[in-house]
Amino acid sequence: MTRQAEFRGGLLNPSAPEPEGLTDGRNRPAGRRYGVYRNNVTVSLREALAEGFPSLVSLIGRENFDHVARAFLRQSPPKSPLMMHYGAGLPEFVATLDQLKHLPYLADVARIDLAMRQSYHAADSTGINPAELQALDEDALLATRFAFAPSMILLRSPWPAGSIWRYTLRGGDKPTGGGEDVLILRAEYDPEPHVLGPGAGDVLTALLAGAPFGTAIDAGGDSFDLAALLDLLLSNNAVIALNT
Amino acid sequence: MPDASHSFPLLPNLPGVGYKPQHFWRILSDPSPVGWFEIHAENYMGDGGRPIAQLNVLAERFPISVHGVGLSIGGEGRLDREHLSRLKRLCDWLKPASFSEHLAWSTHDSHFLNDLLPLPYTNDTLTRVADHIDEVQTVLGRQMLLENPSSYLAFAESTWSETDFLAEVVRRTGCGLLLDVNNVFVSATNLDYSPQAYIDAYPLDAVAEIHLGGHDEDEDDHGAPLLIDSHGREVVDPVWALLDHTLARSGPKPLLVEWDTDVPDWPVLADEARRAAGALTRVLA
Numbered sequence: 001m002t003r004q005a006e007f008r009g010g011l012l013n014p015s016a017p018e019p020e021g022l023t024d025g026r027n028r029p030a031g032r033r034y035g036v037y038r039n040n041v042t043v044s045l046r047e048a049l050a051e052g053f054p055s056l057v058s059l060i061g062r063e064n065f066d067h068v069a070r071a072f073l074r075q076s077p078p079k080s081p082l083m084m085h086y087g088a089g090l091p092e093f094v095a096t097l098d099q100l101k102h103l104p105y106l107a108d109v110a111r112i113d114l115a116m117r118q119s120y121h122a123a124d125s126t127g128i129n130p131a132e133l134q135a136l137d138e139d140a141l142l143a144t145r146f147a148f149a150p151s152m153i154l155l156r157s158p159w160p161a162g163s164i165w166r167y168t169l170r171g172g173d174k175p176t177g178g179g180e181d182v183l184i185l186r187a188e189y190d191p192e193p194h195v196l197g198p199g200a201g202d203v204l205t206a207l208l209a210g211a212p213f214g215t216a217i218d219a220g221g222d223s224f225d226l227a228a229l230l231d232l233l234l235s236n237n238a239v240i241a242l243n244t
Numbered sequence: 245m246p247d248a249s250h251s252f253p254l255l256p257n258l259p260g261v262g263y264k265p266q267h268f269w270r271i272l273s274d275p276s277p278v279g280w281f282e283i284h285a286e287n288y289m290g291d292g293g294r295p296i297a298q299l300n301v302l303a304e305r306f307p308i309s310v311h312g313v314g315l316s317i318g319g320e321g322r323l324d325r326e327h328l329s330r331l332k333r334l335c336d337w338l339k340p341a342s343f344s345e346h347l348a349w350s351t352h353d354s355h356f357l358n359d360l361l362p363l364p365y366t367n368d369t370l371t372r373v374a375d376h377i378d379e380v381q382t383v384l385g386r387q388m389l390l391e392n393p394s395s396y397l398a399f400a401e402s403t404w405s406e407t408d409f410l411a412e413v414v415r416r417t418g419c420g421l422l423l424d425v426n427n428v429f430v431s432a433t434n435l436d437y438s439p440q441a442y443i444d445a446y447p448l449d450a451v452a453e454i455h456l457g458g459h460d461e462d463e464d465d466h467g468a469p470l471l472i473d474s475h476g477r478e479v480v481d482p483v484w485a486l487l488d489h490t491l492a493r494s495g496p497k498p499l500l501v502e503w504d505t506d507v508p509d510w511p512v513l514a515d516e517a518r519r520a521a522g523a524l525t526r527v528l529a
Contacts, residue, residue, distance in 0.1 A: 003399075004320045007361065008352040021400040024464060025435030030397035031465040033434075036472060037396065040359040048358070078356040081286050081314025081327055121290030124297070150291065189294035 010034065011041045012074045045073040045086070052087045053113045055168045056094070059106060068094065084121050088114060105159035112165045112182060112193055115153040119184045119191035122151035127187075127237025133230070140244055142214030146207050147241035148233075151186035154204050162195040185236035194232060199224030251339035252307035255280055255453060255498035259520035260309065261513050262475075262502045268298050270510040275306070277521045278514065280341065282309040282500050289330050299338070307341035309453065309500070310334060316351040317376045317390070318363040324351060328383050335384050342453060342498075344389035344422045345380070347373065347410070364399030365409040374416040381419065389452050390414075391422040394459075394473035395431040406431070411447040421447065424455035425490055426502075429483045430471040439486050448494040456487060456520060457502035476505035479516060484523065491527040499524065 001009075003019075010016035022030035049069045050057050057065045072093050078086045091114060094100055095107035127149070136144060155161065162182035163175030181201025183194045196204070199220035206216035217226060233239050258279030263271075271278070281302060288299055302308065315327060335343055348360035363369050380388050390413060392406060404412070410421060423446065425439075432439035458477035462470040479501065491497065499520040503513055 002320050003364065004349060004352050004361075008355075008357065011357060011361075022397045023400055024466075024468070025398045025437070026468075028466065033397040033464055033470065036462075036470070037359060037361060041357050044358045078358060079354055081316075081324070081351070081356045081358075082289050082330075083286065083358060084290055121293050121295070123291035124293065151293070186293070189297065 007037075011038050012077060014038070042070065042073065045077065046070060048083050049073065049087050049090060052117055053090060053110055055113050055165050056090075056106065056110045058168045059103070059109065059164075060100070068097065068100075084117065090114070105157070105161055105164055108155065108157040108159050108161035109165050109168070111155055111157075112161060112184070115155055115184045116191045116193065119151040119153055119186050120189075122149075122186070125149045125151070125237070125240045127234065128239050128242060130234045132242055133234070133239075136242070136244070142212065143244065144213045145210055145243040146213065146239050147243060148208065149186065149238050149240050151184075151191060152238045153184040154201065154208065155182045155184070156201050156205070157182065162193050165193060166195075183232070185232070185238050187236040192236075196232075197223075197225050197228055200229045203229065252280075252341045255307050255309055255341045257496040257498055257524060259517035259524070260307075260498060260500045261517055262500065262504060263299075263302065264503075264507050265295065265298060266507065267510045267513070268302075271302070272305075276514070278517045280307040280309065280498065282311050282502075285310050285312040285331055285334055285343075286314045288334060303338055303340075308338060309342040309344065309498075310338065310340040312343070312345040313360070314350060314356065315345050315380070316349045316356075317345050317380070318347060318349040318361075318369065318373055319351050319376075320349070320372070321352070323376050323379055328380065331380075332383055335386065342389060343384060343386060344391055344453065346391045346393060347413075348393050360393055362393060362395055362397065362399070365402040365404035365406060366399075367403065370404065370409060370412060370416075374413055377413065377417040377419050381417065387418065387420055389420040389422040391424055391455065392427050393431070394424075394427040394471075396434055396470065396472075398435055405445070407442060407445040407447070411450075414447055414450045419450075420452040421450040422453045422455060423448075423451045423490065423494075423497075424457070425486045426455065426457040426459060426479065426483050427473060429480075429486055430459050430473050433469055433471050436468075439482075440489055443486065443490050443493065448490070451494055451497055454487070454490065454494075454497045454499050455502055456483060456499060456516075457504075474505060475502045477503075478512075479519070484519065487520075487523050488526065491523055496524050496527055 006019045018034040046069045091107040091110040158179040160175045160177050160180050162180045167175050181196040184191050202219040203216050206219045256279050260280035261278050263281040263283050346360050429439050456479045457475045460472040460474045464470045501516045
């Protein structure tokens with residue numbers, strides 16, 4: 001085993017012995033000095049996860065979160081020095097934990113935390129002028145495909161994930177009700193999750209898959225509010241091109 | 245990405261601070277006495293958004309030092325080519341006044357451990373570090389600065405002193421050095437040697453930037469002091485004294501105050517920078 005393999009071996013494994021040949025500078029064994037590195041690695045990764053998943057921290061409490069984070073980071077240390085991307089697997093990991101089975105919505109709420117971070121760092125783009133859409137005649141409009149901002153992310157949950165996220169971090173009314181489609185939009189630099197009305201998630205899913213506008217809105221069903229969706233998208237600079 | 249065509253070729257011999265986004269508006273209204281800023285490279289490798297927009301504004305007004313924390317220069321494996329390309333993109337765009345990294349490793353078997361891990365000072369390590377620095381300087385097309393670590397332990401197999409090791413890396417690669425005097429104080433305390441003697445043995449001619457920062461205090465198994473480099477509080481008096489000792493020998497240098505955890509409000513950071521400005525004034529007097 002190489003020196004660094006040996007050193008790395010104990011960093012995320014508290015039961016591994018300290019590597020040989022480490023001293024305190026006075027020719028005594030390093031002892032708990034190795035533990036400083038162990039602690040630095042674990043704490044820095046745990047803090048990065050806590051910062052990245054504020055609603056999860058709030059929902060299960062910091063102490064429980066730290067247990068979950070420690071288990072996750074030992075199993076899945078970062079694969080890249082870009083800590084802004086670390087923890088993408090945490091929502092799936094949370095969904096596998098027996099201790100959290102009684103909170104089945106947790107993973108989807110954590111996915112909103114993750115999507116907010118992804119949206120925050122996504123490439124910049126410029127929204128179309130709404131007049132461009134109004135200028136199209138009906139046939140042209142129905143045949144148009146939308147291109148969306150890289151910072152726009154759609155999450156579809158069988159739980160009221162968006163309302164729980166909002167209640168957890170912003171307060172307000174306690175969430176009730178069923179599944180929600182949540183759309184993360186970043187008008188300029190601050191992403192914001194929006195809970196969509198009925199049918200809008202189906203329409204957006206179709207538009208994101210490249211369907212023309214006319215086909216996509218058919219997916220919305222009877223109670224779909226087209227004007228509300230277009231207003232939401234346009235006022236948040238989410239539509240960046242019309243491909244006619 | 246916007247083009248930072250406004251470029252500052254060198255860091256000035258003034259106080260700088262580590263840039264924190266919460267200070268952005270305060271900096272634009274009154275940055276004094278701070279003359280330049282350092283950023284952690286990896287925090288500005290997203291595709292867009294506020295971090296990059298703010299950095300672009302900052303870079304129009306101030307010299308910027310890009311400080312990498314994730315390249316794993318001392319790693320046993322090859323440098324992460326993808327990460328090196330990201331650094332090149334950042335430097336090509338930003339045209340920073342300085343690029344620096346650490347004498348440390350942080351990646352092993354493609355796992356990034358998010359800490360600056362220690363190296364034995366041996367001939368093998370020297371060859372590897374020098375090769376990696378050559379590669380970085382070739383890819384980036386510029387000189388890099390190498391920072392001395394904070395050490396909590398030593399390796400029985402080391403055959404070089406840290407100062408001789410750094411001098412030899414400089415000789416082989418032509419890189420410059422980033423001298424962190426808090427790291428010197430932390431390592432000297434932890435490993436029981438004189439920080440002043442370290443500075444006296446250090447190749448000061450190669451220094452292009454000096455770091456200052458706060459540390460925490462702990463104890464080892466024998467009750468000996470064990471200082472932890474935390475960047476979470478004020479610089480302590482013995483480190484300011486070590487800075488004076490250094491500047492008296494090196495002459496004025498760009499001085500950076502690092503404060504990365506429990507980041508204070510701007511006036512507290514500006515006071516630390518003012519103290520650094522005082523040290524620069526003393527050396528010129």
